[in-house]
Amino acid sequence: MRTIALVMTLLFACGVEAASIYGGQSTAQAVCSQCHGIKMPSAGAPFPPLAGRDAEYLQSALKQYRDKTRKSDIMNNIAGSLSDQDIANVATYYSRLKP
């Protein structure tokens, strides 16, 4: 019974409302890290680092890219594939990483 309660709590915690670090890690590795790296982008890369950035800022920037209120050929396309949940997850993941 206690186990079930625990599982329910966990499920709730990872539900639609809350951001999942693990989901964020998976999106970061599959989508973002190719250019931005995980902890740091390449020393020679023209892409900004994401690790340790403010989660609110990352979320709003990604939503602006997705809605094309902020223009970037590459980012408009990439953010276009992300759901609200993906954006919340990935912003939380990067914001909690130490660069």
Next chain:
Amino acid sequence: MKTTKKLLSHSVIAGLTAALLPLAAESASDEKANIHKLYENNCASCHGSDHGGYLAPALNSETLKGRSPTAMRTIIMAGSFDTLMPPFYGRLSDDEIRGLVNHLQNTPKLDNPAWTIEDIKASLKVYVKDESKLPEKPTYEIGSMDDVIGVAARGKYGRGDGSKAVFINSVTHKQIGEIPTGTAAHIIDYNPANPRWAYVKTDTAEIFKVDLYSMQAVRSVKTGYNGPGMGVSRDGKYIMAGSFVPHNAVILDADTLEPLKTFELEGIDPDGKMVTSDSGMVIGTPFDDIFAIALENAGQVWVVDLKKDQDFPVTKITDVGHHLHDAFLTHGGQKLMIASYDDSIVAAIDLKERKIIKKLEAGCVPHVGGGAAVEVDGRTLGFGTNFGDCEKTVVSVWDLDKMEVVKQVPVDGGTESPAAHANAPYVAVDIISKDRRARTIQLIDKKSLEVVKTLDVGGHAYFPEYSADGKFLYVSAGYSGDEVVVYDSNSLQKVASIGMESPAGIFSHGRVKYITRGLSPDEMKGAAK
């Protein structure tokens, strides 16, 4: 060190200037030369200076026939996921990318470009003139130089500030130094006779002589256009380097890096055809004053004698296999186990008799990496990994005394390099299949010869290596990953992470004490002196 950086940044500036020259103002031939320069400065370190492929696919009019230019532009801009191909968006302009695509689709594979002994001589750079003024002992805290572990950091773009050899104290897991290499570092070898010297070879075939005590490069030389092959002789006096482009090899004085003799790599392949050949592995052995070098396409192993007063004579062992690649030593360094990609065998060669002992079944496209051998219950077992991502993916285990297959251990995917240590319970292999499996390392129990644990390392996890004392397992989380992860060899708990760009091969200084990773240093006693 400052000198190195300065020289490197000079060449980068020269490259950039060339790339930025307004193309429209140039004549057609200048334009072609400029585009080729753009290729050299961005693509060639992986795809080959001759457009014939190297770590990455061949890019020429034949291989790219019928490919959509739009799709190619997309790959160049965004990179290719699960490979080393980085995104060039923001680094190259749209015009440059279009120009490159057009150039690649209209350029045939080039003839072997010349890189002669004179070119090698002229490329020698001296960063520290007077080596007698170097410190007499390490300028950092370290118990034994064997505790130094080196990582070849490729850098995301295979060149630039992220490309370096990084040295770590494998007891504290703290970085103790780094050597910028300009282009991707690939192989790190240590001098068996003097613990202060290391040699780092890049994908553009440059060799840096590194003083580990002061952590700086003292000299460098460019031995070709592309190719990682490098070995150091047991007396620490010679280096042999082999290239993919052009098809040659060179013996260098390990002290001055001056070239002593070059070798044209060509011969009759197992099908009776005369071919010129890429260099595969180059290896020195504690068994004798010799180098062994694999001629990949000619299917031959050459044994080069280093006896004084001789002009480095060569004994050729022919018909070893179709497309040879890498190898490891056993039996005091007398026997060489060499992988043959296209026959899916590993050939055992006796370096004393200079002949083939036996060809052993080896799974699918064997790539033995640095190789691994362990002693279990009185038997010496060799472990062979396989590049191929075939229906049946296995790690081969051979009895190295009887020279027979003991077991083919099923693993999750293709593998590239095994790591073992006399004091560690597991043989680690890296799964490289191009999906989430690439994040993992699998551990094979030495005794049961079964996979007992899978580690989710992250990035593209490859090139496992044990610390010299066997207490820690180092793994590169490479490609888009950017750290080396350290595990406790017994508990397999993660104990440290060291950040760097696209880490690849890991090389423990302890290697100079073993014939092959996994064997006890006592094995060395068997080596002839």
